[in-house]
Amino acid sequence: MLHFPSANSAAHRPSPRDVARLEELLDDDVWAFSNCRVDAPGKPVAEVDWIFYDVRQGTIMVSEWKGFPQRVALATDTGTPWLLEGGMAVPNPIEQVSRQLDAVRAALRGGILPQHFPAFDALQLRIVQSVYSPQVDRSTTIERIRWGKVYGDLPELAAVIANSSSPAPLLLPDDGARLALAGALCALFRTTLPPEAETRLSVAPKGGDSDVVLRISAIHRQIAELHAELADLIIIAAGAVTKPAQPPAVGTAPRAAVKDAPPKANAAPAAASKTPALTEYQRMQAHLTRSFQGVNGSAAAATKALEQAWRSVLGDPLLHGESGISVSLFGNVGTPLVKEHHGSLPKVLGMPLRKWCVLQAEAAGLEPRDVPGKPSNLRLR
Incomplete structure (x- = not known):
């Protein structure tokens, strides 16, 4: 004691x-x-x-x-x-x-x-x-x-x-x-x-090998979450979900294979298909939308979803940029997700959003810093 x-x-x-x-x-x-x-x-x-x-x-x-x-x-x-x-x-x-x-x-x-x-x-x-x-x-x-x-x-x-x-x-x-x-x-x-x-x-408590195993297990879970998040981002970037081809209905003959006609000699080569890059808003929206999937109307569930989304934002290097992470953008995207049940982000978090973001970043072992000229942004080290 x-x-x-x-x-x-x-x-x-x-x-x-x-x-x-x-x-x-x-x-x-x-x-x-x-x-x-x-x-x-x-x-x-x-x-x-x-x-x-x-x-x-x-x-x-x-x-x-x-x-x-x-x-x-x-x-x-x-x-x-x-x-x-x-x-x-x-x-x-x-x-x-x-x-x-x-x-x-x-x-x-x-x-x-x-x-x-x-x-x-x-x-x-x-x-x-x-x-x-x-x-x-x-x-x-x-x-x-x-x-x-x-x-x-x-x-x-x-x-x-x-x-x-x-x-x-x-x-x-x-x-x-x-x-x-x-x-x-x-x-x-x-x-x-x-x-x-x-x-x-x-003095840090001694956890022994069990702590190492738990930490490795947690890392594997985080990697799995990042893979799922990456898949969501790719789908959003593509603009639509490609549906798999449906097999022919029972009792109908399969369509005959049609050989593609050779391209015309003067036809211009098709432009290479490129996946459009996500905007900062789209990336922020993807993180928050994914975290709020299946969330009920309780304040605890909303807070947990916001924590998960903010951790994803902190781990997304494309959202850092030269001017740091935009807390106001995080708030603008997150507000509609909690407005119906809780009114505002500060209300569900119990404090101003920027203060909460700073505390969460510090808890993750980061060092948030102010960005000159951009009071709503945070630069992390």
Whole structure:
């Protein structure tokens, strides 16, 4: 586990024993931010005990830790207090962690997703909530809780953190982006980035031979996609699809072979047939049209299609030219494909198109640069 403690020296600190136990139970794919202060626009400032993010699974958990003077006799859902042994009523921590979750979700949507997960649909963000208390044991009556779960055993909580899954996982495009994301989350949650955590994040995870096999497999798939794309471009350039000759109908005699008449002596030689070169607009249209084949009306599908199309454009040397790639042309061709369901490209992408294109190019390992005199163009290195 990578632990990012509070940046506020006066803030409450978790028990060193609990931290050590979590570090034994969780690996470095789990990032743990403790005693966070989350300030989201339109939400009350939230003081959160723990925020766990599993970068491998793409899951997030907000966890409230409580210590009570007596054993918890009854843990209930929102609307009623908890009861301790002896009859004492205490504020319901499920209600508290629910408010914290709302603040964390709003903060992530506004401060993290647009920059580090530009292709992720913010409405699909899923966060799990939990309450942990050592005073919860097997004798505690836990009523049915709609959202989240109550734990009294630290290994059980750690097992859920490490093995949870999400229908919409928040996954980084590559491991090289981990350090930048960790720094952004620390700034958002008001926690520190310890030197030892920074060192671990700077070292690429060891994947072994399996990573090599997966990468080779991915390259083969990309080559196959490029071949299919090239076939589409050839068809567009030819202007029509040549249909194969139909066999003669059953019961009819085949046509007699007719010998071509010899050319006239004075006939001019036929002009060589040439495939017309595609214009910049046609090439851009081919990439986008192919990517949007079979796409439904969901924002996630449209975003994925735009990503695929932009990657194809980035890999098309004939669209670079002396003045770089035209982002405005990409937008002009792509807008009709999303207008019916989503209105505009910035709306479906969650940010201006040019900013999105720059982020996608950087994620692909390229270095986008401005083109003097052409503010809508990008030159890539």
